[in-house]
Structures are given as C-alpha cells and as structure tokens.
Amino acid sequence: MHNNPLPRLDEDSEVYQRLLKHCRLKAGDIWIDPISGHRVGCIDATDSQAITSLMGGQLATLAIHDPPYNLVAFETRSVEEYVAWCKKWVSTSLRHMTEDCSLYVWLGADQKNHYQPLPDFMVMMRDFQIQTRSFITVRNQRGYGTQKNWMAVRQELLYYVRGKPVFNVEAEYTDIPKALKGYYKEVGGEITENLQRSKSDTIRAGNVWLDIQQVFYRLQENVSGCYAQKPLKSIRRIIDASSRKSDVVVDFFAHSGTTLLAAEMAGRRCFTADIDPVFCEMAIRRLEHFRASGHTGWQNGHAFEQDIAMSSSTEKQAEPTVPIQATLI
Numbered sequence: 001m002h003n004n005p006l007p008r009l010d011e012d013s014e015v016y017q018r019l020l021k022h023c024r025l026k027a028g029d030i031w032i033d034p035i036s037g038h039r040v041g042c043i044d045a046t047d048s049q050a051i052t053s054l055m056g057g058q059l060a061t062l063a064i065h066d067p068p069y070n071l072v073a074f075e076t077r078s079v080e081e082y083v084a085w086c087k088k089w090v091s092t093s094l095r096h097m098t099e100d101c102s103l104y105v106w107l108g109a110d111q112k113n114h115y116q117p118l119p120d121f122m123v124m125m126r127d128f129q130i131q132t133r134s135f136i137t138v139r140n141q142r143g144y145g146t147q148k149n150w151m152a153v154r155q156e157l158l159y160y161v162r163g164k165p166v167f168n169v170e171a172e173y174t175d176i177p178k179a180l181k182g183y184y185k186e187v188g189g190e191i192t193e194n195l196q197r198s199k200s201d202t203i204r205a206g207n208v209w210l211d212i213q214q215v216f217y218r219l220q221e222n223v224s225g226c227y228a229q230k231p232l233k234s235i236r237r238i239i240d241a242s243s244r245k246s247d248v249v250v251d252f253f254a255h256s257g258t259t260l261l262a263a264e265m266a267g268r269r270c271f272t273a274d275i276d277p278v279f280c281e282m283a284i285r286r287l288e289h290f291r292a293s294g295h296t297g298w299q300n301g302h303a304f305e306q307d308i309a310m311s312s313s314t315e316k317q318a319e320p321t322v323p324i325q326a327t328l329i
C-alpha cells in the first residue's frame with residue numbers, strides 16, 4: 001500500500017527546508033483564489049497593515065482563530081506576553097468585521113499552570129465591546145495524563161458576538177439519535193417523556209461536542225506534516241451556524257487550511273493567513289487537491305508528493321504512532 005506521510009514539520013527542520021523551496025508565497029504575499037475568491041496571505045496576524053491588505057476593504061461576518069499555544073512557547077514567552085500578543089490580533093480582527101459578527105477562538109488551558117492562558121485571555125477579552133455567548137468544549141478521543149490525573153480530553157472553544165449576528169440553529173443538530181428517555185412532563189393531562197415530545201430524532205450539539213472525530217493519520221482529512229489540525233466537522237459546524245452563503249470568514253492561523261476548505265464546502269469566502277509559507281502552501285494545495293479529487297486531505301501521502309521524494313528512512317520515522325491532534329500546541 002502507498003504510504004508516504006510527512007513527519008511533523010515542527011520536529012523535522014531538514015524536511016521543512018526542502019518544502020520551503022516549493023512554496024509559492026513569501027512573507028507579505030497574498031494568493032487570491034481565481035475560482036471562489038478565497039485569499040491566503042503569508043502574514044503575521046499581528047501585522048495590522050498586512051491584514052488590511054489581505055482584507056482589501058471587505059468585512060468578515062465570522063472569525064475562527066486557532067492561535068499557536070504550547071508549553072514550549074511559555075519557555076520564551078510569559079502568559080502576560082502571550083495574552084498581549086493575542087490582544088493585538090483580536091483587535092485587528094474586530095476592525096475588519098461587520099457590526100453584527102461572531103468571533104470564535106480555540107484556546108488551550110494548561111493543567112499544570114493555572115489553566116493558562118485561558119483565564120487571562122478571557123479577562124483580556126473584557127476590554128473589547130463584544131459579548132460572551134458560549135464556552136464550547138470539544139471532546140477528543142485520545143487524551144493525556146492518564147496515570148495520575150483525570151485524562152485530559154477537552155479542547156476549548158470560546159464564542160463571542162458583537163451586535164446581533166446570524167445563528168442558524170439547524171447547524172446545531174448532530175446525527176446522534178435521540179436515545180435516552182426521561183424528562184417526564186404532563187401534556188394534555190397525560191404524562192409524556194421527551195422522545196414523544198421532541199420535534200427532532202437527533203440531539204443538538206449543545207456546548208459540549210461529543211461527535212467530532214479527532215484528526216489522526218488514518219483519516220482521509222489528515223494533512224501529514226501538520227501537527228495541530230482541527231477536524232473539518234467542527235469548523236463546518238461553526239461556519240454553518242454563524243454565517244450565510246457568500247459571507248467572508250477570516251482565520252489568521254491557517255496551518256492545514258481547515259477553515260479554507262470548510263468555507264469552500266459551505267459556499268463562503270475565506271480570507272486566511274499564516275506566518276509560515278509552508279503552511280500557506282499546504283492550505284492552498286489542500287484546497288486544490290479537494291477540487292481535483294474530492295479528497296479532504298492525504299491519508300497516506302502528502303501535499304508535496306510531486307515535489308519531493310521522501311527517503312525510506314524518513315518515511316519510517318514519519319509514520320505517526322499517536323494521533324497528530326493529541327499534542328497541545
């Protein structure tokens with residue numbers, strides 16, 4: 001069987017350097033998609049001028065940001081510095097959004113460090129004229145810290161709004177059948193249980209999402225080389241709930257291009273950025289690959305297959321043994 005994944009690019013500088021030569025964008029460049037009008041910029045999210053160029057005067061109704069977060073970052077950057085850095089790109093994002101808009105931010109909470117940066121980030125967000133709407137938790141299949149602690153299986157997603165943006169409640173229904181009876185209530189003199197009363201056969205996601213499959217190497221949507229890919233289903237749910245057809249969706253941390261691809265599938269335009277040319281290229285190629293093949297990623301291959309051949313030793317090393325998503329970044 002064909003099996004040719006890339007190693008995690010944050011852990012293999014040699015392969016990273018080889019890929020760099022095949023990237024169409026360099027710092028400051030913006031790719032404009034000739035088919036659906038998406039944009040990908042090789043841009044630092046805190047560079048407000050460059051983001052202004054990316055937006056080209058258009059306003060987004062929805063932002064989905066997934067900033068880098070890792071324990072390694074705290075070796076060089078304090079929580080205060082990290083949160084000050086976040087404030088810059090949140091501020092820039094809001095400047096390029098409509099009066100009625102939704103802002104979603106994925107963030108980590110370090111169990112060994114007072115759940116940072118989540119609490120300080122939440123406090124910082126009070127400085128903006130926005131409202132909190134929901135604190136969503138996505139349950140991962142694989143966790144960490146199983147021996148001496150509760151296994152950590154959660155990913156946090158913060159949902160803020162400004163004004164009165166759209167919320168399509170249908171997007172909240174999952175394909176999980178409504179199975180549990182209970183919650184008795186008297187209707188017309190008769191005791192009924194929830195299954196009799198319900199309008200839908202399936203349950204709503206609510207703000208604890210149990211039906212999202214974590215990305216790992218066996219899934220078609222896997223983009224090898226990436227180490228922080230969000231599941232398409234989770235991003236699609238946000239887009240379907242919080243935007244309308246043809247709206248602009250922004251994501252300043254593209255990485256594998258999940259928001260770009262989900263926006264393409266949902267008929268929205270995505271303006272996205274990544275500071276790293278390799279991930280910009282990865283995102284663009286993922287979109288192109290989807291258009292050419294209908295595939296959402298490369299289950300056993302990778303985005304640069306036509307450009308670089310992996311040596312057999314690299315191939316061996318590249319084969320992941322744990323889900324890529326299991327690492328907090």
Ligand SMILES: C[S@@+](CC[C@H](N)C(=O)[O-])C[C@H]1O[C@@H](n2cnc3c(N)ncnc32)[C@H](O)[C@@H]1O
Pocket residue numbers: 043044045046066067068069226228229230231252253254255256257258259273274275276279329
């Ligand atoms: C957590 S990943 C995003 C994952 C993405 N949601 C996905 O599903 O693939 C964070 C990305 O942010 C990028 N990044 C880091 N610092 C950045 C900055 N200052 N501006 C823009 N992108 C940055 C990294 O290169 C990385 O690709």
